[in-house]
Amino acid sequence: MTQLMDATSASQFTVREAVYELMREFGTQKIFGNPGSTELPMFRDFPDDFEYVLGLQEAVVVGMADGYAQATDKASFVNLHSAAGVGNAMGNIYTAFKNQTPMVVIAGQQSRSILPFDPYLSSAQPTELPKPYVKYSIQPARAEDVPLAVARAYYTAMQAPRGPVLVSVPVDDWDRPAQRLAARVVSTRVSPDAEVLALVGDALNAAHRPAFIVGASVDRDEAWSEVVQLTESHSAAVYVAPFASRCSFPENHPLFRGFLPASRERIVEQLAGHDFILMIGSPAFIYHTEGQGPYIPASAQLYQLTEDPEIASWAPVGTTAVGNIRSALCGLQERTKPNTRALPPELPCIAPAVATDPMSAAYVLQTIAQVRAPDDIIVEEAPSSRIVMHSYLPIVRPQSFYTMASGGLGYGMPASVGIAMGKPGKRVICVIGDGSTMYSPQALWSAAQQKLDITFVVINNAGYAAMKRFAGVFNFPADEAIQGTKLPGIDFIALAKAHGCPAIQVTSPADLADAIQQGLDTKGPMLIEAVVESGV
């Protein structure tokens, strides 16, 4: 075990000891990683109170670290192997950036003295490699600066808007002497400007038909009760922002009015009739297709609450208050004047999904909704089933829904592992497409090794159905085969078992509820392959 010196013998610390001590003070004693030769000295005398959480591929490492950081509301620490490891991880680093997940990536680098010779497994431009999807990246000028660089990276990652950062550490730095560095208290939240908030509050009080559009930051800032209170005080209609990566409002609330699509024209259509639109913790707007015309209905004014000055700067119209979402909501609640608005028109009822053979994705999602407990956590990465999920698997509790904000596949399975680790005692249900499963299936191994209560429900529609559907946007005829979208011949049961995870295949709707229940009751992970109608 590492013998850590006390502050009086500070000069006898190594860089390694100083970094571990700093992490300990941050309250972070897990390192998610996949190691290589350029990091080995980082793990000399690995402290007993630390855990190295191995991922078998770097996409898995960063996905797990993202889930863990979100679940614990604190930056996670990651170890990647030089340029090759960062390269493999890049998809999920991009996702962590879009998710606003705080994460400190420590990337290995070759020894300083041989860097001029472009050595094996070095990183030529380590600070440029992850850009622009890190908030900060550095390779310290001297070994003794490493602890300070890690500290700065941590505070930057935790500062709103949160995100990943990278510190490249040459392998010979870890054994060198360094000063002990104490953790500091650094404020990470900024309150919105009272004058701008007053503008928003006055406009809200004067509105006849207000609409609130909630994004992931509400759930991130633990502001569910504040948003529900403001909604009820104003009889506002609540919509979910396009591609929101967390659920920020109870989807069974009488004022819930559905999900906005990522299309300009359709957003305008869906918000027709509202005179006041308040984006709460969400960009205005995330689009997935080209659009024309106005951004909001002509009758409406747009207002926005966001913690992200960048998001504030590119909103095409409207007034934005930048600052902490919960503080902003409390500020608006204080300004609320009594009103006599009528309730917004109700949503039409959805017909239940029926049991067909082969099953539909809707039936699978409806069955999950029947079997799960409201507190179970849903992690979703099943692109063509996401819209169906809105109707058949409502999310009703805070901190119980996670997906990626980026659109990059390979996140859901490892994120489920990190979330389950960060929320002990909770059950996680990962709803994932057959295609998405194959981007980072090694997460099954980590789930099994960590003995986590995760039920992976693979919706197997034999292909990339979302791609097939999206082809319609580009005017492909409905019967045209889309290249590279069929996925025959994958044995998901064998795949799971090869990673140490038990698995059941379900082909008949009659067997589905029992199989999912078995997954939920089983200690440790289980994969349920639900074979549904082909989507390609």
Ligand SMILES: Cc1ncc(C[n+]2csc(CCOP(=O)(O)OP(=O)(O)O)c2C)c(N)n1
């Ligand atoms: C890293 C990455 N590669 C490719 C894509 C493009 N893509 C979007 S949806 C999709 C299909 C996913 O298939 P599956 O998980 O089976 O879900 P389905 O569409 O069938 O519901 C693909 C390949 C992507 N979004 N991210």
